[in-house]
Amino acid sequence: MSLVVVGTVAFDAIETPFGKTDKIIGGAAMYAGLSASFYTQNIKLVSVVGDDFPAAKIAEFNSRGIKTEGLQVKKGEKSFFWAGKYHLDMNSRDTLATELNVLADFDPILPDSYQDCEFLLLGNLTPTVQRTVLERLTNRPKLVVMDTMNFWMDIALEELKRTIAMVDVLTINDEEARQLSGEYSLVKAARKILAMGPKFLVIKKGEHGALLFHGSDVFFAPALPLEEVFDPTGAGDTFAGGFIGYLAQTRDISFSNMKRAIIYGSAMASFCVEKFGPERLEQLAKSDIDNRLKQFVDLVQFDIELN
Numbered sequence: 001m002s003l004v005v006v007g008t009v010a011f012d013a014i015e016t017p018f019g020k021t022d023k024i025i026g027g028a029a030m031y032a033g034l035s036a037s038f039y040t041q042n043i044k045l046v047s048v049v050g051d052d053f054p055a056a057k058i059a060e061f062n063s064r065g066i067k068t069e070g071l072q073v074k075k076g077e078k079s080f081f082w083a084g085k086y087h088l089d090m091n092s093r094d095t096l097a098t099e100l101n102v103l104a105d106f107d108p109i110l111p112d113s114y115q116d117c118e119f120l121l122l123g124n125l126t127p128t129v130q131r132t133v134l135e136r137l138t139n140r141p142k143l144v145v146m147d148t149m150n151f152w153m154d155i156a157l158e159e160l161k162r163t164i165a166m167v168d169v170l171t172i173n174d175e176e177a178r179q180l181s182g183e184y185s186l187v188k189a190a191r192k193i194l195a196m197g198p199k200f201l202v203i204k205k206g207e208h209g210a211l212l213f214h215g216s217d218v219f220f221a222p223a224l225p226l227e228e229v230f231d232p233t234g235a236g237d238t239f240a241g242g243f244i245g246y247l248a249q250t251r252d253i254s255f256s257n258m259k260r261a262i263i264y265g266s267a268m269a270s271f272c273v274e275k276f277g278p279e280r281l282e283q284l285a286k287s288d289i290d291n292r293l294k295q296f297v298d299l300v301q302f303d304i305e306l307n
């Protein structure tokens with residue numbers, strides 16, 4: 001059994017009210033893979049970078065059990081680059097630059113060793129590439145989770161809808177759910193999006209937590225109130241990585257286990273925002289995660305006696 005993670009591996013330049021970075025390592029698959037590696041082994045990456053991407057970082061992925069046979073390194077080309085600036089509330093941001101570079105004509109390679117994929121995370125990337133990866137797997141995985149963003153809704157909506165129709169779980173933020181559905185109410189938005197194909201929908205609301213929709217069932221998970229939030233970049237991908245990493249570890253894709261997976265994903269995302277880029281995740285110990293999970297349980301536990 002393996003977990004295949006598809007998405008960007010990239011350079012980011014980030015500006016928040018607390019500071020600014022030069023080009024640092026980023027990308028949806030980088031955050032998701034790193035996050036999932038705390039829960040499950042045998043993670044396999046599908047992505048593309050230029051030869052400007054540090055080999056030492058790829059070696060670091062490998063040392064964390066993330067296999068990179070499906071990570072193409074294009075000679076003489078540049079890696080995907082994204083620059084963003086966060087507003088004061090840190091929940092919203094402006095994209096300052098998206099340079100597709102190697103991503104512009106990316107044709108994903110699925111090595112034979114990836115055909116044992118049981119859990120597939122289609123992290124944020126061109127929707128056609130996400131779909132191609134799914135189509136290049138001989139057997140349909142047990143669970144396909146897909147993440148995307150407004151950028152693809154703006155420039156490739158029909159392609160995006162074709163891909164969404166093929167997955168089991170879609171994760172997007174509240175603004176994107178409204179854009180995709182044309183509905184302000186998230187309940188109405190969820191109903192419309194579930195009608196597009198996915199069986200489960202996760203709507204991420206940043207510091208206000210996340211909602212899980214399935215049929216007429218809804219589950220809400222809070223985000224942990226944090227004293228310091230430095231950089232929300234990658235929080236959504238880190239969430240998705242923790243979510244599917246936990247499901248892959250437990251191999252249980254029931255609604256009740258997905259509720260737990262939402263908490264595991266939220267715990268990982270809460271670390272991600274505490275430092276710039278993936279720095280906090282890179283330093284994380286298992287005991288930090290256990291303590292944070294306990295904080296989540298304490299946060300929402302209460303007794304009410306109903307007559």
Ligand code: AMP
Nearest residue numbers: 010026027082124151233234235236237
């Ligand atoms: P998040 O904050 O969860 O939306 O993820 C931010 C990460 O997504 C950054 O590390 C970027 O490199 C990456 N990213 C930004 N724009 C895109 C895009 N259009 N497609 C794929 N990945 C992107």
